[in-house]
Amino acid sequence: MSDVLVVAELTEDGSLRGATFNAITFAQKALPGLGGTFAILVLGANAKARAQDLTGFGAAKVIACEDPSLAQYTAEHFAPTVAEVGKAYKLVVATATSYGKDLLPRVAARLDAAYAGDCSGVTSEDGNLVFQRPMYAGNAFGFCRLTTRIQVATARQSEFTAAEPSGGSSPIESVTKVAPGRAAERVQVVGLDAVKSERPELTEAKIVVSGGRAVKEKFFEVLEPLADALGAAIGASRAAVDAGYAPGDYQVGQTGKIVAPALYFAIGISGAIQHIAGMKGSKTIVAINKDAEAPIFQLADYGLVADLFQAVPELVAALKQRR
Template identity: 50%
Template sequence: MSKVLILAEHDKGALKKVTLNTLAFARQYVAKFGGSYDFAVLGHNVGAVATALQGFGAGAVHVADHADLAHPIASAWGKVLADLAKSIGADVVVGPASTTGKDVLPRTAVRLGAGMASDIIALTDSGAFARPMWAGNLTGNVKISTANKVISVRASAFDAAEATGGSSPIQAVAADPALAGSRVKFVSFDGVQSSRPDLAEAAIIVAGGRGLKDRFGAVTEPLADVLGAAIGASRAAVDDGFAPNDYQIGQTGKVVAPQLYFAIAISGAVQHLAGMKNSKVIVAINKNADEPIFKVADYGLVADAFVAVPELTAQIKALRG
């Protein structure tokens, strides 16, 4: 029997969907090995996040609400999460493989003497954790040999869990993280302002490459607007300053699997494919027919993106009236 503690992800006081993708993994784990799961909500003024999690069948929603936890400082969050796991007897701690999860969870693992498996995409029949390695060219099945286990979950590999009704009790965690965080000071956050859906949650993504140059926004934004899509980018486009870092899709950026993915002027390097090749439908628009992106695309259009994308935008707009 296991007790699984799920680190909830939230932003500006609202629950993020990746938490429910992570929950889907936790439910699979509990179904296979037996036991129950609880949520951990860390932050400041996060009451609404806790409330939003009450209907998902957890034994409890533990809330560590503290001014010093307002930003996810890894040393502080890692300690509070580990202390909570110990106090409730959780032997498995899971969280999304977001930048916060990647930053915090290893520190929790050390405090619990736990091995950690990163970026899990499946629980295998034999109970191993499947995870992409070598940019997803191979899948590694890994076992954690310690009694306590820490796991980060690739959100795009699990469908968001549904609510089950009921009302899990909310339990306050007495947390004093001040000591753990005292050698780290939050300075500032420079957020990407966007009214578009989050890349991790979008059903449709319009991604652009370096070839769009300073017309990156002019090409991708109208198409994204008409489709209600999120915008992504190749690493090269971000490196050259045509798109913010938050847009980067790939092995070392965001990993996405939307219903529909437009790769516009993206060559399809192995590192980019690692971040999007599990999309349901892939459309590639590129003027060079030899680019590797066409080897994974369901629909390829060999054309100049500066001409084809505005035309595509206009036609979809006309369809949608």
Template identity: 50%
Template sequence: MSNILIVIHVTDNEVKKSVFSAAAFAKQAAAFAGGSYSLLAIGSDLSGATAKLATAGAAKVYTAQAPDLGNALAERLAPIIEQVLLAGSFKMVVSPASSVAKDVMPRLAARIGAGMASEVVGLSFDAGRFTYLRPMYAGNVNGAVQIDTPIEVVTIRPTEFEALAPSGTSPVETVAVPAPEPVAAKIEYLGFEKAVSTRPDLAEAAIVVSGGRGMKAKENFVILEELADLLGAAVGASRAAVDSGFIHNDFQVGQTGKIVAPNLYIACGISGALQHVAGMKSSRVVVAINKDEEAPIFQIADYGLVADLFKAVPELTAAVRALKG
């Protein structure tokens, strides 16, 4: 029997789709090994999130709320997770891969002496053991790993697990939040710079319009934004575009940026370096606009247009506008 604990950090009462992807993973793992999955939500205010979290199919939803828990400090969060984990009979703890999880989960694993598999994209079960698939070498190969410790710590790539449809209502239990450990009290949280956008969340958007170094200047991103807004899409970028100061690094797609898997990914002025492709290759349909017919992006594109993007993108926008009436 293998009970599983999903861990999420909630800000602004926002329940991301990735919670339901983690639930899909946990449901699969619990079905393999026998058992159930529960969910631990941590945040400063969960009042607007709990009802939605309770529809993720969990046996129980644990809520840990305190004014300072809005700041995702690993030194503060890890002991709370450890407390819930060790009080239950959990064999696995899982979180959607995110910047917060990259900080918190290894610290948790170290505290409890557990092995960890990060960015898991697949799962199998044989002779009482899980085997996790995780990308290595910028996604060029998938390593198959097993964990030998009694509790297994895992982060999953939400894009690889079809989100469960919300249903039912799980019971909710409030967790008594322990006082900060001395190490957390030594850390001063200076602030969080949130990139504000009215567009869909890049990691969860159904359509992404991305620009690279070929955009040439920050001001030129307006042509991508126009197309994105017509399509209800998120805007993304290559690292070269971010490093050139065209766009905030929150919008970077790739190995060291966000992993996206939209239905449609439109790459404009992006060469298709493997570190970029590592972040978008699971997209269902890839459209590439590039003036260089030799650009590697065309090797993975479903539709490729060899053209100057400054001509092609406005034409595409006009065509979409005409179609929409």
């Protein structure tokens, strides 16, 4: 029997979401404290095909729950199956994406299990898992142990590198969807109004170009050419979102999305701790700000003290020339 169950995540079009691989790394880091193996559970309308994509990551098995009614995610429909499968494990994990943060607390409740959300680390002490969790926007860490027989946890994506295939071929097992309870009767998906974009998804992108309050109404006019030149996703500070310059799902930070791209541009962003909480895991950070004292420069690998309305078009022109 395996000890850790990783709950995989699919995108709306049924592909594997990259966050699944960060959850695998989280599971692998928890294993020394449990001394066993891990399994992966994938749910969806095409779960068997996706399970096939997950056989090379060293799992003891990959469990597929394929059912047409799982084409669209709702916690009420997914949680009963995850909880039923999860009963056989000591630890159930996923990445703390919107999906993981929505699904796993419900799973924990069904399993009567304690839950540690948004963990940035996991170690073991005297045979017990110790979960590290960021507090006060990442300015302090809390360490907790879960004392229930089954433990449930989500991992902060930016703190765990995506697992790479390690060879081997895990066996695939099928399970039947568990009939959802009465809660599911109250929930009906009537449609999905997803934002269609040619750009990479913010949390999956290798490069993110983010703008702050200073970019004002020219948010897209200024940032899109740079994002286009770099093949980047666009992000925003909360101030830019609150002012209506960018949509809410662009927000990076404590109350927005957590990103950890290879390259992050903070343009006209001061560097408030709540913003930094969402992007400090980025490998290389570039800041453009006209205030040399802006806190973002303390974090940035490269800083340019300049007026963004001049610097960004010049950067775009230079990038185009290099092509």
